[in-house]
Amino acid sequence: MSIRRISLAAAFGVAAALVLSACGGTTAAPEASVSATPVQGGDLTFAVANDPISLNPSGTGSGNDTLYVTRQLVDSLLYQNPDTGALDPWLATSYESNADATEFTFTLRDDVTFSDGTPFTASNVKATFDDIIAAGALSQAVSSFVGYVGTDVVDAHTARVRFSSPNAAFPNSTASVALGIVGDATLAVPYDQRADGKAVVGTGPFTLKSYTKDTATVLAAREDYAWVPEALGNTGRARLDTVTFQIVPEAGVRTGSLTSDQVDVAGGVQPNDVASLEQSGYPLVWRANPGITFGLSSNLSHPVVADLAVRHAISAAIDAETVRDTALNDYFAVATSSLAQSTPGYADQSAAFGFDPDKAAELLDGAGWSAGADGIREKDGQKLQLKLWWITNFGPNQTSLELIQQELKAVGIDLQLQSGPVPDFLEAQKNGDFDLVWGNLSRADGDVLRTTFSKSTTRYRIDDPTLEDLLQKQLTLSDASARDEVLAEAQARIASQYYQIPVHELTSIIGTRDTVHGVSLGADSRLDSLVAAWKQAD
Template identity: 60%
Template sequence: MRIRTRAAIGLAAAATVALALTGCSSGGSSDTAGSSGSVTNGGNLTFAIANDPISLNPSGTGSGNDTLYVTRQLVDSLLYQDPKTGDLKPWLASSYTVNSDATKFTFTLRSGVTFSDGTKFDASAVKATFDDIVAAGAKSTAVSSLVGYTGSTVVDPSTVEVDFSKPNAAFPQATSSVGLGIVSVGTTKIPYDDRSTGKGVVGTGPFTLKSYSPNVKTVLTKRKDYDWGPADRSNTGAAHLASVTFQVVPEASVRSGSLSSGQVDVIGSVQPTDVDTLKGGGYPLVTRTNPGLAFGFSFNEARPIVKDEKVREAIAHALDSKTIRDTSLNSLFPVGTSALASTTPGYKNESSFFEYDLASAKKLLTDDGWKVGADGIRVKDGTKLSLKVAWITNFSPNQTTLELAQQELKKAGIAITLQSSTVPDFLKTLTSGNYDLQFGNNSRADGDILRTSFSTAATNYSHLDDPTLEALLQKQQATPDVKEREAVIGDIQTRLASQYHEIPVHELTTILATAKGVTGVTLGADSRLDQLTGASTTAK
């Protein structure tokens, strides 16, 4: 699916750009799915997740997707990103405008919305939420969406103005995320660290927290008065379910066994190796390709060998990504065709740059002065073409993928050493620069993920020296017109591909499995669990 938001209307006389919250898609396909069928009211749905949420503070630092699955049920967002079309649509905000340089955003808020403690949702809550995230700094996973934030102004109870010191055209999409979900003013008065257990966390969402037992389970109960879900949802009112229990089950095989034995109703983090077994048993799958950076290789271009574009291009042509995907994964995971995954706003197919051609890879290296040594590994000026690859162990097929890549690159005379680690150690490696390539992905339903990944003004792990690319990355952030911004995001992908700064291998896909009697479980535009207002299961 190519996510395209098409409704940008220029108002030159007012020097603003008014963005309606509707649009149309320009094509592509989507793996978004949800079990469907008759609806049953009442009952508890038990959802097995792999990790403890760690933090029930919506903007806090948790354990990734499993945290967001839970906190998405507690909070609503200003905007809703339609997973089928990618359009930004009304939710807590009925409309918004943005000025000509994407530094001022004015939201008109929906009336009649209340927090779960009965207080009214209004502009002061939006201001308090954003101010709170910025004050939390690195403690918040959402603070990166508010870079340059100078404050919010309560114009009146139903109007809030959000200001930035520099352009932030990606901000509207960010407001659809869980991390920028709106909490009550009262919540923001509780010390940030104290909210991790859910203490005092009050949102406008369709469920509220009943209990949280770390590393065991989180129990949510429905709000009977909820009545303001996004219009495109099958159910915009109160949830059909009476409660939802997120049960921590770390081992994938145990989660699958719990589903087949009827102990749970839904399981997350389904491994590719379990897909055929689950499908054969008649368990419906809910799948969607993750937006953002596809799984692939990027380089530490401060290192002399990979600073050479010819070496990077040779690596690209020496990798048979389809064979790697087919061996380590399955057809649910698309072969990578660009730095961006195909479900990302502004995705552009750049596969022509990455065609498998071993002969071409060998010629590129030979012409570049790399000669085949006695052990088959190439050498130039006494230096072996031997590279360190940093990667994370949090997705089990990564090891198989990289071992296959290791075998294929060796055919071209390139040796790679695999340097695996946990997420914290991986980040330390990136910071130290003790690597040549990194293998990984990063999910977000907006092309600004390219800026945060490759800009020299961001983390700058790649140590790029590409002024053309940097100018494009900054330009997309400063372009409020949606069509124009997508064109720039396309140019960025072409630049990354043509200079071989990023080599895609495969896209990531989220896979859930449900019991046969479960209906209405869906994934959002971010390929994470959407709110469970439309879900139902046999009452129990």
């Protein structure tokens, strides 16, 4: 077997040279009084919009708010540095890949323990990964294991993960929360009974103190934690004593709770609250999200949107810049591809898109859709009425979609908006009860195209051999430049077929009191480990 050594500091290669360092930051309070020395101890209250639903790290929860919590409970083999994009050591000190990216050998730390005191070994890596495979569709992480053959316990501190086909994206996947390593006590509990978190035993800096559904999740610091990724700037135990993730569904109430000092941090700050928080001296932590951009994706099993002309017409009818300017602000970029600009492998596809309502009308005319008496087009007695599903977990979604609804109506398309919480949205996708979906997916690797649009994983019912070949080919390429070229081709194919119509990118924004420090967003623009966060005394 041919083995080549991967330097963790350079594992992202050319892909890391994207504008990752310019993707986000912190806007400090103008006259904040900052203590020179971090304070040990204290309790942090963090307002989030959604109940986690499941605290099982690899399970399906409510999106970012779930991952904010579970990131504190489990560690990953590798840490993706948000400033450089490099894969740094965490539970693994290094890794090796064979020449065709079908085997990855991880050398593990020998001083790590789980929260129940049991030692972390290669057997835990194998057991965690095998558990994800056994869970199948119940796990959000299973798509990272395409071609998984198994994990070999070479010795107590060496694990080799084997695939039947190349999987060049796997090292990056190991940095995700979903592949966080759990202990034997967790795996002894049936997969579908771990949602309340009582069974979650991880190596993370915090443990679960209590979970009250739709109210709060309270975490307590581990006294013996001592394996922090260097980039996080702490050498051991979390500085905070406890962290309470308080459920506050309404964005305005979260902001109000922050400005009235009822909470220390507010997640999911909405664009219309940014200016007031900045002017009032509340620091913002923000980062442009990598991954799939916000846009409209079609259900190809439905005949109307299975027609390329209709999908193209929908795209031409949407003025993405006006949507961004109306619903958002300059923190958010107009999307120019299915991938956001901060994603390794991004390629500009803006030539395929552009606001042209006359072109939209021409395409619909050519496809046999004629204007009816009420302005809505008809064909063979059927109205051009499309059902779009969206999630209510990001405030500007409604404003964006109501404007898009008006723009489509102007060319004769009746867009019916169907919204709901994350579980309802996921169920609709699973059942195919939609023509279009509005959404995004944050991940700091171009392989997110495969997990979103591949025939084997998509819920959009896409069956496109050309696209499928590209999505699978990029997994075989360890060379970053070569892989980026294939990812660019895949984006071009998605754009040319209008499988996804990109509208705007997402930026994650967190508001904090000026007494809070060390809260940061990771490479995927989700909350990073809070091991280095601290509070000044009031």
